[in-house]
Amino acid sequence: MDFTNEDFFKGIILFGLNNATYKMGLAQTLLKASRSKQNVIYWGDLAESYFDSYLTRLETNPMPQQGNPNRLTKMERIVKEFQLGVTNRNEAIKKVADTAFEDVVPRFQTIGTDKRIVADYFYEIDTNNKLVLKDTLLNFEEDQLDTLDSEIMARWGLLEGAFSINQSDFKLANDIREIYLKDGYDRKALTNNIPFLSGYQGNTCFYCGEPMGSDIHVDHVLPRQVVSHDEIWNLVLAHKDCNLLKSDRLVGKHFIEKLIKRNENIMGSNHPWKAQISNDLGTTPRRRAMSLQRHYDNVKTVLGQYYWGGTESYNPATDPFFRRLITVLNNK
Numbered sequence: 001m002d003f004t005n006e007d008f009f010k011g012i013i014l015f016g017l018n019n020a021t022y023k024m025g026l027a028q029t030l031l032k033a034s035r036s037k038q039n040v041i042y043w044g045d046l047a048e049s050y051f052d053s054y055l056t057r058l059e060t061n062p063m064p065q066q067g068n069p070n071r072l073t074k075m076e077r078i079v080k081e082f083q084l085g086v087t088n089r090n091e092a093i094k095k096v097a098d099t100a101f102e103d104v105v106p107r108f109q110t111i112g113t114d115k116r117i118v119a120d121y122f123y124e125i126d127t128n129n130k131l132v133l134k135d136t137l138l139n140f141e142e143d144q145l146d147t148l149d150s151e152i153m154a155r156w157g158l159l160e161g162a163f164s165i166n167q168s169d170f171k172l173a174n175d176i177r178e179i180y181l182k183d184g185y186d187r188k189a190l191t192n193n194i195p196f197l198s199g200y201q202g203n204t205c206f207y208c209g210e211p212m213g214s215d216i217h218v219d220h221v222l223p224r225q226v227v228s229h230d231e232i233w234n235l236v237l238a239h240k241d242c243n244l245l246k247s248d249r250l251v252g253k254h255f256i257e258k259l260i261k262r263n264e265n266i267m268g269s270n271h272p273w274k275a276q277i278s279n280d281l282g283t284t285p286r287r288r289a290m291s292l293q294r295h296y297d298n299v300k301t302v303l304g305q306y307y308w309g310g311t312e313s314y315n316p317a318t319d320p321f322f323r324r325l326i327t328v329l330n331n332k
């Protein structure tokens, strides 16, 4: 059989299961390099070009870049952080170079599920250093490049359309995510909070109420991937299993009520975190409860159906947390 380089490139773009749009971004980046007859792209330049493809794509009327409505792709997050001024251009491009290529660069040269037919066909990879582009890519004529470019744009739009079917209110969810990303920061180490949190929660798991052993995990009640922070008012201790089971889903309202009470336990102390919580949520118990409820409603808008009500056996009525002296005293 006689296939042209154009056939193969189209094959890469058009066939296969696309769980996200990464391949479209890389295809566009490769065609840009082909137009300028570059036979080597260094990692930093690849990152810059790829970043610019997404920046342009997401600039006006952004659409979801993957099928799971509860998450943002790495590129959506990086572009958003840049647009909000959380990172500058160089930082954003460095994040792309460090985190965005590990899947798409090695997987790109696949048609459907066939990994052999176009393996190393358009480029060879020198990971974290450069791509060496081959004549198969560099020899495209101007009009072929135009055709391929428009194929990419069409396919990219189709994927976004398909992904947005799962999203009930993408625009609103997007706006809420931006509010949190704007004040967000990179993940901190959380294990040093365990002794402190344990004192106010009791030595039982936040989600199942059973005693804890040595497998203690620090969990973000409102998922970190939405709130983008590690503030103490949102952190609890849980079994590793319970933590994994909950994952990054929206929890039931009874857990928010429990979190409000747990935070009041901290407020009843003289720990320095007290001032931080008061700063973040409000100066009175009522204001703090309302702020937390507002954050919960925001996260609900973003996560919607992606819900976890708790382990089967959990019953707030028998949870020892509510019978602890400090809980009773601080939540009168």
Ligand SMILES: [Zn+2]
Pocket: 205, 206, 207, 208, 209, 210, 238, 239, 242
């Ligand atoms: Zn548990």
